[in-house]
Amino acid sequence: xxxxxxxxxxxxxxxxxxxxxxxxxxxxxxxxxxxxxxxxxxxxxxxxxxxxxxxxxxxxxxxxxxxxxxxxxxxxxxxxxxxxxxxxxxxxxxxxxxxxxxxxxxxxxxxxxxxxxxxxxxxxxxxxxxxxxxxxxxxxxxxxxxxxxxxxxxxxxxxxxxxxxxxxxxxxxxxxxxxxxxxxxxxxxxxxxxxxxxxxxxxxxxxxxxxxxxxxxxxxxxxxxxxxxxxxxxxxxxxxxxxxxxxxxxxxxxxxxxxxxxxxxxxxxxxxxxxxxxxxxxxxxxxxxxxxxxxxxxxxxxxxxxxxxxxxxxxxxxxxxxxxxxxxxxxxxxxxxxxxxxxxxxxxxxxxxxxxxxxxxxxxxxxxxxxxxxxxxxxxxxxxxxxxxxxxxxxxxxxxxxxxxxxxxxxxxxxxxxxxxxxxxxxxxxxxxxxxxxxxxxxxxxxxxxxxxxxxxxxxxxxxxxxxxxxxxxxxxxxxxxxxxxxxxxxxxxxxxxxxxxxxxxxxxxxxxxxxxxxxxxxxxxxxx
Numbered sequence: 110x111x112x113x114x115x116x117x118x119x120x121x122x123x124x125x126x127x128x129x130x131x132x133x134x135x136x137x138x139x140x141x142x143x144x145x146x147x148x149x150x151x152x153x154x155x156x157x158x159x160x161x162x163x164x165x166x167x168x169x170x171x172x173x174x175x176x177x178x179x180x181x182x183x184x185x186x187x188x189x190x191x192x193x194x195x196x197x198x199x200x201x202x203x204x205x206x207x208x209x210x211x212x213x214x215x216x217x218x219x220x221x222x223x224x225x226x227x228x229x230x231x232x233x234x235x236x237x238x239x240x241x242x243x244x245x246x247x248x249x250x251x252x253x254x255x256x257x258x259x260x261x262x263x264x265x266x267x268x269x270x271x272x273x274x275x276x277x278x279x280x281x282x283x284x285x286x287x288x289x290x291x292x293x294x295x296x297x298x299x300x301x302x303x304x305x306x307x308x309x310x311x312x313x314x315x316x317x318x319x320x321x322x323x324x325x326x327x328x329x330x331x332x333x334x335x336x337x338x339x340x341x342x343x344x345x346x347x348x349x350x351x352x353x354x355x356x357x358x359x360x361x362x363x364x365x366x367x368x369x370x371x372x373x374x375x376x377x378x379x380x381x382x383x384x385x386x387x388x389x390x391x392x393x394x395x396x397x398x399x400x401x402x403x404x405x406x407x408x409x410x411x412x413x414x415x416x417x418x419x420x421x422x423x424x425x426x427x428x429x430x431x432x433x434x435x436x437x438x439x440x441x442x443x444x445x446x447x448x449x450x451x452x453x454x455x456x457x458x459x460x461x462x463x464x465x466x467x468x469x470x471x472x473x474x475x476x477x478x479x480x481x482x483x484x485x486x487x488x489x490x491x492x493x494x495x496x497x498x499x500x501x502x503x504x505x506x507x508x509x510x511x512x513x514x515x516x517x518x519x520x521x522x523x524x525x526x527x528x529x530x531x532x533x534x535x536x537x538x539x540x541x542x543x544x545x546x547x548x549x550x551x552x553x554x555x556x557x558x559x560x561x562x563x564x565x566x567x568x569x570x571x572x573x574x575x576x577x578x579x580x581x582x583x584x585x586x587x588x589x590x591x592x593x594x595x596x597x598x599x600x601x602x603x604x605x606x607x608x609x610x611x612x613x614x615x616x617x618x619x620x621x622x623x624x625x626x627x628x629x630x631x632x633x634x635x636x637x638x
Contacts, residue, residue, distance in 0.1 A: 111566060120565045120624045123637025127623040128152055129612035130463035131167070131541070131633035134256065135159040138247040139465050140636050142239065149465040149473040150178060150236035151244050154229045157477045158248035158305070160461045161225070162298060163256045165283065165483065166265050167541075168461045170304065170316070171325075171496040172479040173221075174228035175364045177351060177527045178236055182470035182534040182616055186353075186527055188364045190518075191228025191346035192499065193221040194416075197515045198335035201505055204513065212501050212513065215272060215486045217334030219498035221519065222344045223316075225477060230313040231346060236471070242309035249309065252302035255295040259632040263292040265482060272486035278328065279488040279495060300493025317341045324489040325496065332487065351527075354378055354428055357558055360529040363550075367416040370524035371427055372547035375406040378433035379440075380551060385559035391571060391586055393593035394442065400575040400599060401440040403548050404448040410547075415510035416518040422510065445598035449578050460523055460546075462539035464612050466623050472616070474525035474537040481543075526550050534616050536564070541631075542609025545574050549609045557615075564613035564626030564635075572608040575599070583607055 111117050121127065126149075128139035138159045139152035147155075153176070161169045174191035199218060212219050233241050258266070266289040273279040273289075282298060283289070290296045307315040315321065322341040329336045351362040354374040361377060363370025379402040388395040413422055426432060440446070460478035478497070485498035502519030504511050511520050522543050528536045536557065540549025549572070556567035571585030581604040582591055595601045610631035615624045625635035 117569060118565060118629070120563050120626050121635040121637045122622055122624055124622045125468045125638050126466060127614050127625045127635065127637035128156065128463070128465045129614055129625045129627045129633070129635035130156045130160065131461050131610055131612070131628070131631040132160055132163050132259065133632065133634050134163050134251065135463065136634050136636050139463070140638065141247070142244065143465070143467055144638065147239045148237050149467040149471040150232050151239040152465045152467065153463060153473040153475040154233050155244045155247055156463050156465070157461065157475060158229065158245050159251060160463070160477065162248050162251045162301065164262055164461055165298070165495060166262070166269055167479065168477040169479050169484070169495050170225050170301070171223045171484060171494045172477060173224040173497060173499060173521070173523065174475070174477050175368055175521070175523050175525055176228070176232060176476070177362060177364065177474040177525045179472045179527060179534050182472050183532055186351050186362045186529070188349040188351040189228060189232060189346060190349045190364060190368070191224035192367060192518050192521050193224040193344055194516045194518045195221055195500060195503070195513055196334070196336045196340045198337065199513065199515060201507070201513045205505055209505060211505055212503060214481055214498055214501055215275065217329045217332040217485070217487065219485050219500040220329055220334065220336070220487065220496045221499045222340050223497060224344065224346050226308055226316040227313045227344055228346045241312060245305050245309045249302050249305045252298040252305060255297040258290045258292055258294050258296060260292055261632045263290070266290065269482040269486070272483060276487050278490035279483065279486055282488055282493055283483065298493055300491065304492045304494060317344055321492045321494070324491040325494055328487065328489045352424060352428065356381055356554070358530060359535060359558060361554065362527045362529070363524055365417070365424060366414045366422045367518045368521045368524055369410050369414050369547060370526070371414060371424065372406050372410040373524060373526070373550040374428055375409060375433065376402050376547055376551040377554070378428065378430060379405060379437045380555065382434060382437045385555060390556070390560050391590055393590045393597070396573050396586070396590060396594060397442060397445070397597060397599070398440070399548065399552065399573070400580055401446060403575055404446060405436045405439070406547065408448060413510060414520050419514055419517045420510035443597060460541040460543065462525065462541045462612055464537045464539065464614050466537065466614050466616065470616065472527065472534045472537050474527045474539060476523040476525045476539055478523045522546055524550065526554070528554065533618055536613055536615045538611065538613035540609045540611035544576060545609045548574055549611060553611055553613065564615055564624060568611050568613060568626050568628045574608050581608070
């Protein structure tokens with residue numbers, strides 16, 4: 110339990126439902142849906158739709174979705190992969206022939222077919238009680254009538270001015286008066302409101318066929334993209350069987366590749382062999398173990414993770430406990446290795462994660478993203494859709510499992526998490542932050558299981574991440590630990606922006622109540638009733 114003498118926030122408790130998101134407007138929308146009789150999935154999609162309006166740099170209808178869902182909290186965990194693929198006419202040879210060594214962040218070739226709307230429609234139909242129109246109503250209201258710019262949104266928006274300025278439609282929508290909206294100002298997206306109304310009336314078909322798809326395809330082709338209307342009409346998300354591992358008696362679930370949730374599971378397998386419960390939470394020993402394990406797990410991710418529809422991904426071998434023990438044995442606790450997993454990886458922080466539990470203990474873990482801030486920076490001028498740049502997750506290395514190819518999905522960084530204990534959901538959680546997410550999952554879950562933290566304490570705890578050859582420490586990491594990490598050979602630096610942001614809800618089956626927390630690194634909050 111936190112000290113009430115110190116700054117911070119308490120966990121949120123309720124018996125009928127709980128929601129945690131990265132923006133208060135989204136959390137409120139989720140609670141309103143729950144109180145009106147909607148399911149956790151209804152509420153999750155309503156919250157994601159609101160976030161697509163009020164956090165436009167982080168997510169949107171031009172992005173992708175992954176979700177985990179457990180009916181009644183003790184049924185089979187099901188997964189949904191709502192990620193889109195590269196256009197059918199895009200090939201690696203074509204890009205290499207144009208002199209490219211990688212896919213540029215703002216190129217039309219970075220735009221994969223958006224999976225968000227198809228996923229929202231399918232998931233509400235399959236797991237909801239409300240109509241899609243009811244679920245989208247709060248978001249449509251914010252887009253039409255306006256929303257107030259919150260602190261973290263204002264900070265992140267200002268960092269994307271150059272990208273938005275380069276595209277006429279994005280400039281018109283997101284830089285009114287030639288600048289990013291400031292904290293406390295009201296912003297509106299009437300074009301997006303009309304697009305969402307069309308989807309509310311016609312479902313996913315209204316987005317992937319007809320005027321909206323025509324607008325998006327025309328905008329991309331005008332910039333040299335290879336997209337066709339048939340790419341949009343052919344898009345379908347899919348239900349997938351989650352992958353999992355055991356960590357100290359807890360079953361930890363992730364979406365399988367093309368997502369990189371497997372990286373979080375590899376991390377947990379490696380870390381399980383260290384005496385984490387006996388190490389101080391912010392000690393050099395604990396931080397060193399996370400850094401060294403992440404170098405191994407991310408290196409394996411970069412080598413193997415791809416779209417299993419077009420590449421062989423050795424999931425069973427990567428999650429083998431005996432193999433994890435061999436990887437763990439290669440770690441020296443006194444000396445940092447010189448491995449650099451991140452030579453080909455970009456860093457970004459623009460995603461929204463949210464989680465909801467309803468009165469029937471239906472549990473939803475949900476993540477929606479544009480990848481980098483405002484995605485590609487390309488917007489469709491008549492529909493107001495800003496488009497993701499997930500195609501940057503591909504490589505152009507010849508023969509690599511993740512080499513870009515027609516109809517292929519890229520390596521994906523967004524990962525929702527869910528944990529069961531004794532066959533019942535123990536926690537639903539996620540940590541945003543692009544490449545950081547697997548470490549964030551392992552760190553926050555370790556804070557709960559190994560250090561006895563409640564959800565809010567687990568999210569509050571300072572973070573560190575080894576990337577680009579340096580170990581970036583948040584301000585709360587003690588200086589003593591930083592000096593010791595440096596002595597062991599870690600190039601240590603203090604980061605100016607925090608690592609990610611997250612949400613968590615724990616289920617107390619004995620009392621029949623929920624306990625929720627929300628990351629202070631974002632503008633959001635948890636609510637329960």
